[in-house]
Amino acid sequence: MILKDRWLLPEGIEEILPPATDRLERLRRMLLDLYQSWGYELVIPPLIEFLDSLLTGAGDDLELQTFKLTDQLSGRMMGVRADITPQVARIDAHLLKRAGPARLCYMGTVLRTRADGFGGSRSPYQAGVELYGHRGHESDLEVLALMLETLRVAGVSEVHLDLGHVAIFRELVSQAGLDRECESILFEALQRKAFPEIDEQLAEWALPTPSADLILSLAKLNGGPEILDEADEQLAAGGLKVREALITLRRLVEALHPQWPDLPIHIDLAELRGYHYHTGVLFSAYVPGQGQAVAQGGRYDEIGHVFGRARPATGFSTDLATLLLLGSTSETTAAGIYAPSAGVGELEERVTLLRRQGERVIRALPGAEVEPRALGCDRMLVRQQGEWRVAPLADSKSTS
Numbered sequence: 310m311i312l313k314d315r316w317l318l319p320e321g322i323e324e325i326l327p328p329a330t331d332r333l334e335r336l337r338r339m340l341l342d343l344y345q346s347w348g349y350e351l352v353i354p355p356l357i358e359f360l361d362s363l364l365t366g367a368g369d370d371l372e373l374q375t376f377k378l379t380d381q382l383s384g385r386m387m388g389v390r391a392d393i394t395p396q397v398a399r400i401d402a403h404l405l406k407r408a409g410p411a412r413l414c415y416m417g418t419v420l421r422t423r424a425d426g427f428g429g430s431r432s433p434y435q436a437g438v439e440l441y442g443h444r445g446h447e448s449d450l451e452v453l454a455l456m457l458e459t460l461r462v463a464g465v466s467e468v469h470l471d472l473g474h475v476a477i478f479r480e481l482v483s484q485a486g487l488d489r490e491c492e493s494i495l496f497e498a499l500q501r502k503a504f505p506e507i508d509e510q511l512a513e514w515a516l517p518t519p520s521a522d523l524i525l526s527l528a529k530l531n532g533g534p535e536i537l538d539e540a541d542e543q544l545a546a547g548g549l550k551v552r553e554a555l556i557t558l559r560r561l562v563e564a565l566h567p568q569w570p571d572l573p574i575h576i577d578l579a580e581l582r583g584y585h586y587h588t589g590v591l592f593s594a595y596v597p598g599q600g601q602a603v604a605q606g607g608r609y610d611e612i613g614h615v616f617g618r619a620r621p622a623t624g625f626s627t628d629l630a631t632l633l634l635l636g637s638t639s640e641t642t643a644a645g646i647y648a649p650s651a652g653v654g655e656l657e658e659r660v661t662l663l664r665r666q667g668e669r670v671i672r673a674l675p676g677a678e679v680e681p682r683a684l685g686c687d688r689m690l691v692r693q694q695g696e697w698r699v700a701p702l703a704d705s706k707s708t709s
Contacts, residue, residue, distance in 0.1 A: 320431075321431030321432070323630070325633075333633050339462055340436060340462060343459065344438055348412050349413060350414065354400065355390075355396075356417070358388070360377060363375060363396070365395060365616075371392055374391040374423065375388045375390075376388065376420055376422055390419050391422075393417060393437065394437070394626065398441075398620075401620060402612075402617065402619075402620060403616045403617065403618070408442075410440060410443045411441045414437065415437060416434070416436040418433070421433075429601065433631070435629075436627055436628075438624055439624035440623050441620045442620055442621060443621060446557045448621075449607075449608055452624055453606070454565070454568065455625070456625040457470070459625075460594060460603065460627075465636045465637075469597075470592060470595075471591075471594075472561065472575070472590065473576070473590070474555075474578065474589060475581055475587045475589065475591060477544070478578075481520065481523050481527060481547060482524075484520055484547070485516050491510075491514060494510060496581060498510065499527075499579045500579075507525065511524060523547055527544070528579050530579070531578065531579065532575070536576045537558060537559050540576075540578060554590075558576065562576075582607075583607065586609050586612070587608060589607065591608075592606055592607060592625070593605040603627060603628075605625060606623070607623065608623040644688070645668075645669040645685050646668055646670045647673065647681035647689045647690065647702075648672050649690065650672055650675050656697055659697040660672070663690075671684050688701055
């Protein structure tokens with residue numbers, strides 16, 4: 310019995326074919342070189358590991374995104390990684406155990422039970438960097454600048470940057486004395502910018518006027534960098550932690566301007582993506598026509614606590630396949646040399662030498678008539694004046 314459509318892949322699972330694979334590999338190498346030039350070391354975590362390790366810290370939000378299975382050797386539950394960040398946190402905290410800052414980068418496929426957005430991928434090729442061991446805004450700035458440089462190297466243009474800071478919301482909720490249920494309701498309403506709903510909930514909870522006013526202000530504080538001036542005024546009663554968060558955002562904006570003077574920056578103090586594990590600044594990069602961020606990151610201190618070593622951390626991640634789609638890297642394939650089928654002596658020595666010199670040499674196969682140009686070849690190995698020489702296809706007539 311022949312099954313129909315057995316060639317189909319599951320929804321949201323893609324494969325990349327030539328020549329896009331060549332572009333992807335060149336982009337991967339370019340980004341690895343970029344990260345190395347900034348001092349970031351490559352780590353390669355496993356595709357699968359025990360579930361209780363994957364679903365910790367940042368991984369808590371990945372519970373529904375993670376494919377689960379039983380390890381036949383130990384009987385324990387395992388998971389296929391849906392995000393590499395928790396794995397890198399484990400490596401930093403439990404394996405490297407460095408005293409000072411550690412700069413790590415990674416690249417690899419992740420697998421998710423569902424796509425992030427309509428028509429999205431469930432198997433992104435994730436790339437990112439993590440900086441552990443430093444709490445200051447300087448490390449946030451380094452990672453943010455490297456995210457922007459990643460997009461530049463990938464040829465992604467018209468980038469817009471969104472900035473936020475989850476510590477402000479956390480502090481205002483704490484001051485208002487809201488329980489977990491009320492906090493969750495308010496969180497969801499803020500994400501939808503449901504201002505009438507927020508007003509109704511605050512009135513129903515009968516919060517003290519100062520706390521209610523601060524939360525209402527937070528919901529509406531979004532716009533260009535100038536919104537930070539309004540935030541300083543409207544959130545002045547929020548206390549030290551709120552002021553420190555606003556100072557961090559202002560420092561980032563001021564530091565980015567000299568290097569990226571034309572970068573549009575949008576501040577949204579009610580942006581709480583990754584709220585359950587992020588602890589500080591958030592940043593996301595968008596391009597016109599794309600509803601989802603093309604790269605995003607932020608601060609998530611103490612992520613290594615569950616691995617026995619709490620460490621401040623900041624980082625970002627992106628999907629190489631998305632960068633490939635949106636970027637402007639060239640699709641050209643390296644030119645090749647078409648050579649006769651396997652021979653002996655001088656011919657084999659010449660082919661071996663050319664390949665070792667970095668040339669792309671494609672051998673003819675007996676009985677398979679193929680136009681060399683269809684294989685990407687612009688030259689041909691021919692016998693001329695008693696020796697094997699490389700000649701343009703148009704000049705490839707052999708002479709003895």
